[in-house]
Amino acid sequence: MGNLDFRPGRDCRGIFQFWASRGVEYLYHLFDSGTHELLDFQTLARAHQLSPKHYFGYLQARHYTQTFCWSTDDVAAESLFATTVTNSIKCWKRLCMDYKRPDHLAVLASRWTSVLHNPVTSEQLKYGFQTLHNQNPDLGLRELQYHILHLSYYDDVKRFRMGLTDTPLCIKCGGEEGGLIHRLLLCPTVAPFWTRVLQTIFQCTGLHGRCEGRALLSHPLYAVNPCPLGKARFARLAMLLACRTILSVWVEPQGKPTDEAWFARMTFELQMERLDCISGHRTRDQTYEDCWQAFFQGLPGGAQANLLISGYSNDWT
Structure with missing residues (x-):
């Protein structure tokens, strides 16, 4: 529609x-x-x-x-x-x-199966949508992942099929078709950025994440079994904010996502998460809070000082 x-x-x-x-x-x-x-x-x-x-x-x-x-x-x-x-x-x-047809999740699963070249079931997508609502109270992040799950962003392949461009190749690297997975995760122009993001996730969770298409359906730690809920939740939020950073330079052929822009988004989210906890708007999760504390400790001294001046405290009670 x-x-x-x-x-x-x-x-x-x-x-x-x-x-x-x-x-x-x-x-x-x-x-x-x-x-x-x-x-x-x-x-x-x-x-x-x-x-x-x-x-x-x-x-x-x-x-x-x-x-x-x-x-x-x-x-x-x-x-x-x-x-x-x-x-x-x-x-x-x-x-x-x-x-929509009653099997609309099956249709969507079929599209993801084609994109990933691996089987994706309706139950996996259903879990993704449920997790989206239960663990992402931020409406902007909900909408972001909703569009990702529906493959609704206008990538280079879609624009080519609409007759808006002369080629489906990625406007960033020009080496492969610029589909959603390529533009968000696999393009060489975003590889250094994702390396930094995954390094930060590892520093905060102690677990290695993967920059793969299937991570968009859940989180970068999807291959860790079992994965603590709090760590998966932190990794999912970090990934979505990274995707938002990439989308901010989506249409600029020479534009590249920067670590600074992602850290700024993460720092803002850190403050919001703490305020939600101390105001009682969110159930306490010590594992999740520990991930954020590790993120704060890994910030450069100047960034930590600015946060403390703005009223941030390590006390989440």
């Missing part, structure tokens, strides 16, 4: 912001409510008093919608979602239950 809550450019300046002010907020506004056919520009302009200068913006929006190859049912689902429910995890789940 694509992005069922897509609002074209609502938060940026330009013609799409003007469209939003005239009532063209959701994709279903671009379709005829009766026939569910895509409206031509003249009809859309008359209905919402749009300027003829906005024609090229219309072509851009039309091209975006046509990449989905929506059926009539998909357009109706878009309209129903945008007008009856809010954009929340609960509503997304309800929408999936209403409009």
Whole structure:
């Protein structure tokens, strides 16, 4: 179905912001409510008093919608979602239950099996989603892993298939196809970065992690059996923040993730985790807290001093 809550450019300046002010907020506004056919520009302009200068913006929006190859049912689902429910995890789940096949996890597992060239079961994905909600209270990190599990980020291969680029090769290295796994984990341009991340995870947990596609389904310590829950939780959060750091330079051909940017994100999360514990918003987990204490001890002296000045304390009680 694509992005069922897509609002074209609502938060940026330009013609799409003007469209939003005239009532063209959701994709279903671009379709005829009766026939569910895509409206031509003249009809859309008359209905919402749009300027003829906005024609090229219309072509851009039309091209975006046509990449989905929506059926009539998909357009109706878009309209129903945008007008009856809010954009929340609960509503997304309800929408999936209403409009996706009952075996949607099996379909997703099949896609991951193809990506990893190894079997992935529905139960493994179900566990991944459950863990996502139970151990990641941060809504931003939940959304990040939700998009990863659904393989929904626009990598170089997807952009090529949409006709937006001339090649599916990675814009960073140019050596292999720039699929999600390659761009996030395997590209030579991110290899030094992941080496540092995994070194830090080892220093904090005492366990060796793996920078492999299957780690995106759970955590870098997935091969350790049994793996203490607190250590797995810390490794998962460190991995997601590393992915977020990579995504911050996703579209820049020469951009590379830096250790400093990742450490800054980890340091901020360290403070939030401590505040959650001392305020009683989270159940205490000594193993998990020990990992964060080890992370703090491994920070450079200047970073430790800045944290202490800002009010951080090693006391999590």
